[in-house]
Amino acid sequence: MRVLVTGGAGYIGSHTLVELLTEGHEAFVFDNLSNGHEEALSRVKQLANKDFGFVKGDIRDGEALDKAFLEFKPEAVIHFAGLKAVGESVEQPLAYYENNVAGSVELLKAMGAHDCKKIVFSSSATVYGTPQYLPLDEDHPVSPVNPYGQTKLMVENILKDWAQDGRSATALRYFNPVGAHVSGRIGEDPHDIPNNLMPYIAQVAIGKREALQIFGDDYETRDGTGERDYIHVTDLANAHIAALGTMNEAAGFSVYNVGTGQGTTVKELLAAYGETVGQELPFETVQRRSGDVASSVASPKKANEALNWSATLSVHDATSSSWNWQAQNPDGYAQ
Ligand code: NAD
Ligand code: UFG
Numbered sequence: 001m002r003v004l005v006t007g008g009a010g011y012i013g014s015h016t017l018v019e020l021l022t023e024g025h026e027a028f029v030f031d032n033l034s035n036g037h038e039e040a041l042s043r044v045k046q047l048a049n050k051d052f053g054f055v056k057g058d059i060r061d062g063e064a065l066d067k068a069f070l071e072f073k074p075e076a077v078i079h080f081a082g083l084k085a086v087g088e089s090v091e092q093p094l095a096y097y098e099n100n101v102a103g104s105v106e107l108l109k110a111m112g113a114h115d116c117k118k119i120v121f122s123s124s125a126t127v128y129g130t131p132q133y134l135p136l137d138e139d140h141p142v143s144p145v146n147p148y149g150q151t152k153l154m155v156e157n158i159l160k161d162w163a164q165d166g167r168s169a170t171a172l173r174y175f176n177p178v179g180a181h182v183s184g185r186i187g188e189d190p191h192d193i194p195n196n197l198m199p200y201i202a203q204v205a206i207g208k209r210e211a212l213q214i215f216g217d218d219y220e221t222r223d224g225t226g227e228r229d230y231i232h233v234t235d236l237a238n239a240h241i242a243a244l245g246t247m248n249e250a251a252g253f254s255v256y257n258v259g260t261g262q263g264t265t266v267k268e269l270l271a272a273y274g275e276t277v278g279q280e281l282p283f284e285t286v287q288r289r290s291g292d293v294a295s296s297v298a299s300p301k302k303a304n305e306a307l308n309w310s311a312t313l314s315v316h317d318a319t320s321s322s323w324n325w326q327a328q329n330p331d332g333y334a335q
Helices: 011-022 038-048 062-072 086-091 093-113 147-162 197-205 233-245 266-277 301-306 315-328
Strands: 002-006 026-031 053-056 076-079 118-124 168-174 176-178 212-215 230-232 253-258 283-286
Touching (some): 002 011, 002 062, 011 026, 011 038, 011 076, 011 233, 026 062, 053 062, 062 093, 076 093, 086 093, 086 147, 093 118, 093 147, 118 147, 118 233, 147 168, 168 233, 176 197, 176 233, 197 266, 197 315, 212 266, 230 233, 230 315, 253 301, 266 315
Parallel strands (some): 002 076, 026 053, 076 118, 118 168, 168 253
């Protein structure tokens, strides 16, 4: 299939590109590089041993989208482009509504103008808000607690209305993506101090940060620290390809959790990373981070059955691939 990948120069997009190209699809990347890396695209080409087009453009720019659609004539879109920092979304909500919601509407308009009828969208488990029960299935009520989560839910709702008359849309609600490509050539390269747990631990392991701050150890979990469902980025990438394979004129709108079904606490993840690098990693316990929930674990049953997809990689695979990437590229893509 000919697939336009918005946000393809980012963390999840670059890993998905490798799998897409390896599976024999053709790709074209549309990314404004606000948080992505052109170097990641060069490395994807080497890993997949296949070329693809790239345009530096913004999804809020209808003309740039039009040009890209005219040039590449995609049959489907995988839509990763957007802003993703929860804290920043509280401080700058309009930037989130503009990039994530208005940008997605521009993209759908371009798809309409160029007769492109399939889209896979990056949603997030954050749409569930505070869990009322676990594991979270797709029928769990949605109630996002920050502007970032609102934007994901709004786009899901827009896609639900859009996906008719032969158009189909699949929203994938990612749990916590972690890890890197097995080669260590591409991985997560946060522009600032990492907000998320695994990239922060990676920087402690390489000696860039002194110690992990554990945000609270008085949650109702096995060891008092927050529990999450960590999904390896390569498994996540493959969920997109599985989703593309199920979309047809009658498919309409679908939503799937993408997780493993297994919870891991902060202390467990830190210990697993320590085993990977062969030394215990330093931490200090600090106050809870506002907005955090005790536990978030997926029921991936719907995706397992309907997409014939399931996670195959372990937390250990995630820590070892993350470390492989971090150790080979201590400064990320900057050479
Ligand atoms: P990322 O920041 O690495 O990738 C996003 C890419 O989109 C970047 O390359 C960035 O340059 C590009 N981009 C941003 N705004 C754009 C715009 N207006 N026009 C064109 N390009 C733009 O993030 P990621 O972790 O790869 O996340 C990809 C998607 O998955 C995002 O939509 C994110 O919200 C969603 N998601 C991520 C997580 C996570 O923890 N990483 C969890 C759930 C959902
Ligand atoms: N944590 C720490 N110290 C850190 C960073 C995180 O203790 O330095 C803890 C958090 O308190 C939480 C766990 O590690 O218990 C995971 O935190 P992350 O920030 O890695 O992930 P979140 O679950 O908070 O956030 C992720 C995505 C968001 C998304 C959210 C809900 O990053 O985009 O899941 O789905 F909105």
